[in-house]
Amino acid sequence: MTKNLFKKKILHRAKYRGIKELDIIFKNFLLSYEDKITDEELYELQEILNLPDSELLDILYKKANIPSNLKNGILKKILKNCYNED
Numbered sequence: 001m002t003k004n005l006f007k008k009k010i011l012h013r014a015k016y017r018g019i020k021e022l023d024i025i026f027k028n029f030l031l032s033y034e035d036k037i038t039d040e041e042l043y044e045l046q047e048i049l050n051l052p053d054s055e056l057l058d059i060l061y062k063k064a065n066i067p068s069n070l071k072n073g074i075l076k077k078i079l080k081n082c083y084n085e086d
Helices: 003-015 020-036 039-049 053-060 073-082
Strands: none
Touching: 003 020, 003 039, 020 053, 020 073, 039 073, 053 073
């Protein structure tokens, strides 16, 4: 799979999760960050998107601890964007 096709696939998965709350969180994040996302961050985002929706919501709503394998730059940026933190 080409790099461009991989990026499109991951970004589409992020924007259309199927749960309205996640769709909104990821669409808002990608509105400001899609053009700046690195290849490494795409792979990190893929890991995040592999989580079940309920687990991902708990992490984003800060109801659950972040698993150690997901303590990465992209998740921090998503959380920062979600809570409008500087």
